Amino acid sequence: MQEPQQISVSKLIRGTTGVYMKVRVVRKWKKEDFRKAFVGEDFSLELILVDEEGHVIQATVGKALIQSFEDKIIEGYTYKIGRFQTFQNRGYDIATAHKCRLRFGSTTTIERIQALIPKSAFKFVSFQDIIDNNLDGRMLIDVIAEVDAYDMVSNVDNLERTYLVLEDLNGDKLRFWLWGQYVEDAKRISSEIKYKKEKPIVVLQCVLRVPHEGEIKLSTTDNASKILINPNIPQVHEFRARNANKPPRTRGIVHIKTKDILAGNIKTIDELKNIEKAGTYVIVAYITKIDKTFKWYYNGCKVCTCNAGKKADGLWYCSQEECVAHEIGNHYRLTRFQAKFYIEDAYGGKAFIKMFDKLIKMKVNKSVMQCIEKLKEVSTKESGSILHTI
Structure with missing residues (x-):
């Protein structure tokens, strides 16, 4: 044999x-x-x-x-x-x-047995590949990044959850959702930031890339994911060294990706208004005002997050006919926060955009409610970019 x-x-x-x-x-x-x-x-x-x-x-x-x-x-x-x-x-x-x-x-x-075999085998992917959808959606991926911010722990259907905002060496940011058992890792990370006054480097093993409501996010998956905080490995030492030498970001400087320039995706606000074809475009503009009269929250469907209404039976039903919750009521609904921003570009073009709470918090590190409260402190006669007040 x-x-x-x-x-x-x-x-x-x-x-x-x-x-x-x-x-x-x-x-x-x-x-x-x-x-x-x-x-x-x-x-x-x-x-x-x-x-x-x-x-x-x-x-x-x-x-x-x-x-x-x-x-x-x-x-x-x-x-x-x-x-x-x-x-x-x-x-x-x-x-x-x-x-x-x-x-x-x-x-x-x-x-x-005893054998000389590597102790780790991380296959790190870049945030750019994650954002640009260059990966197989079924794959669990490995990520290394700095924790830029964290959110409070909430409870959904008796399951704890929270999220971290992660930043890579190129300044790209992604939201990372942690569920169930992984919330304890988030609590340890928040303690590091709060008491040590430093942003930890995390290595995420076997996490999911999830497109949701126009945003690409990362998420833990049942049991497979592993979170390492400031592990003593060469990749973390290299990340920390490169991060320390990274030039500081300056408010007001806009970094535009080369591929958007080559593809002609950068438009003025007036050009954007005249485009009939749906697509992804880039505009450079400043926020000039937040509409304080805008209804900045609504009751959302727990399934698809669209508008939901409560009927006589006490259940919440979705307004979208395609949603399963349109015919089958739900005992719960999501309170969806949003704000209406007025913007203006360098060519005088004006428009408004509506942003949900999680995107606002990711961009300015303040929730919609915090922005509204801040506006109450500022005189309505004050001119200038609202960015200075926020």
Whole structure:
């Protein structure tokens, strides 16, 4: 009988047999079973493995075998694994870009060994790629960034949530939502900012990219995500050094992306008004006034966030016919805050924009309510950009 041969992760293809690998387990988590008959149970045990060459692959232990392997596998340790199966890497919550995934079977062997294998295998993606949608939406991604701000913890359907505003080395910002068990990490981060008076560097492993209401955000996913605060790794030391040498940002200087210039997407307000084709455009303008008479909040549908109204049965119904909540009422609704801003560009063009609370807070670090309160302190006869008052 032929002896099994060692193989590297990069050479694995579907149907590979008669081989073994030496790998380190750099991430381990349980995926929940969301089928109605099995809610609350574990669906699978998921692993991210890295070999001696730094290549990564995901491995799955099915529901029936979790108890057989769970205690044998410890995150951070190195193993020799053999008699595994390979199949196409597909589905949701894909943690590596490898075309294949390993499946543990009843005959799979695993032996703890000593080996020189990298202790981490982060595949960091840039905020620009996240914003520009250059990634597979099913992929779990790794991110490194500085925490710029944080929000208070709220409770939605008995589940705690909060968010952090993250900033990368290019000054791009993204909102990162943390749910359930991950809220404790957010509390630790907020304590660092509050008491140490410094913005921590975070490494996010296996998080989701989520488009929502025109905004791209990051989010934790059930059990897979991991948040490291100021970890002692080379990538964080490099980030901190480059961040310290970054020139300070000056209010009033607008950074426009080269691709928008080349694509002709930069328009004046008057040009924008005459465009009939829908698309994404860039204008450079100043906020001159906030409309204090504008109704700056409304009751929103919990499903799609559009307007919702309360009927005689005491339930909230969505105004949009396409929404499931249009026919089926909900006991809850979301209070959606927004403000109306008047803007003016350098060519005299004027317009107004409506911005939701979360976008305002991300841009000026103040909520709609804080902006309104600030306006009450400023005389209505005062001229000049409202930016100076906010």
